[in-house]
């Protein structure tokens with residue numbers, strides 16, 4: 001059923017909605033464009049756009065697409081939804097010079113570890129999950145293989161198979177997300193619908209479609225998020241529906257729901273080994289809701305109060321509005337208390353927090369042991385891209401000093417409060433853009449013994465790699481949510497950066513000691529990795 005829907009481009013608009021943006025996307029027209037491109041014949045590699053064919057999937061590419069080939073050989077075809085060893089029918093969407101892109105129409109012979117996906121939205125285009133139809137042990141095995149493969153191909157690490165440690169799998173594979181963001185849409189206008197007819201159902205709240213930035217799948221449940229978030233979503237879908245006068249007046253774009261409690265295995269005692277302050281809170285469920293709007297959203301106050309009256313676990317409702325996401329409190333507190341690694345964190349709506357509480361604890365333990373701090377609290381730790389301070393604060397009790405640097409001002413403010421709330425007076429946090437201030441970082445923070453970096457998906461800014469290659473902290477602990485950019489940066493740090501004039505690499509001083517993959521996001525293609533680099537002797 002799901003694959004039949006995916007196979008027919010004309011059905012796509014019925015399952016998608018147009019999100020509101022300040023710059024209005026021309027999404028509905030793109031259906032017409034897509035039809036035009038379907039009829040375009042591209043003969044490169046013998047593949048034709050729109051062609052349907054039987055193939056076998058051989059592996060999973062980074063990002064979750066299946067790597068397929070036609071029986072007669074030819075170009076590699078990256079196919080959405082295909083699993084290794086699966087025999088399937090696909091439809092070619094795009095043909096490039098060296099590869100083609102396709103989506104699955106039908107499974108002929110399934111992956112031997114295929115399972116029934118429990119979510120009603122899986123396979124319907126929702127961008128949330130990739131592997132719900134694959135047994136969890138197979139998911140993590142593939143993630144492990146991808147990390148090794150990227151280190152070999154991109155990082156040029158010859159002993160990648162030895163360096164990469166066994167992946168830390170998740171004990172809790174559903175309901176693990178402590179934060180979910182939903183997109184609000186408005187009904188499309190009459191002229192933007194190709195057949196000129198209004199679609200009464202054409203507004204919704206949902207997740208972005210796979211690979212899209214301007215189309216969503218309407219959903220009423222997400223099996224990855226905290227179940228309490230489903231209840232909040234249901235209330236708001238009823239009381240503040242897309243297209244309602246209030247949603248229109250405030251230009252409501254997105255809805256963020258953040259839940260704080262203790263999923264199975266998140267408590268300090270049950271994991272063991274976390275040496276922190278033991279600040280576990282009372283275990284009560286608390287929820288923050290943020291309405292992200294284009295216009296100031298003071299008029300959302302009555303909805304916020306009604307939500308908190310029906311769902312007393314909602315302790316904070318805020319509005320982030322305008323291009324700078326200016327913050328206003330609609331109900332309760334401005335921040336939400338979150339707990340991880342035996343520490344308490346005051347979290348503003350705009351601050352980053354590890355999205356999987358249970359696996360966040362595991363990640364912290366991996367980082368703590370990767371830092372290999374001495375027992376005498378003599379060492380200085382740098383925590384770059386520190387967010388609200390999670391990693392730096394979790395090693396502060398074993399350090400002389402911790403210095404964190406972070407771009408988002410609210411996160412820096414939270415990090416300072418968090419140091420104080422956890423009684424960690426040896427921590428200092430600085431606000432700044434590490435892409436811009438990297439060259440001057442030495443005048444802002446002391447020379448570290450250990451430097452933790454945890455950048456966004458783009459990896460390290462070039463200027464920061466240059467700074468680290470010059471100042472040479474003895475130990476680098478590189479936490480990454482994108483093993484591809486991490487592999488690139490590891491190569492730069494170990495073999496040296498490419499000299500613009502000579503086009504040769506020079507100056508690499510590090511060696512890669514270990515990489516630990518941690519599965520923070522079961523059922524998705526994402527994998528977190530913690531790499532340790534030391535100065536080569």
Ligand SMILES: C[S@@+](CC[C@H](N)C(=O)[O-])C[C@H]1O[C@@H](n2cnc3c(N)ncnc32)[C@H](O)[C@@H]1O
Pocket residue numbers: 351352353354385386387388389390391405406407408411432433434435454455456481
């Ligand atoms: C993956 S999060 C890690 C946060 C923190 N280490 C944690 O575990 O909670 C990356 C952080 O880097 C910050 N960031 C992104 N680009 C940055 C930049 N150019 N300079 C400084 N911080 C940046 C983001 O705001 C975010 O808080």
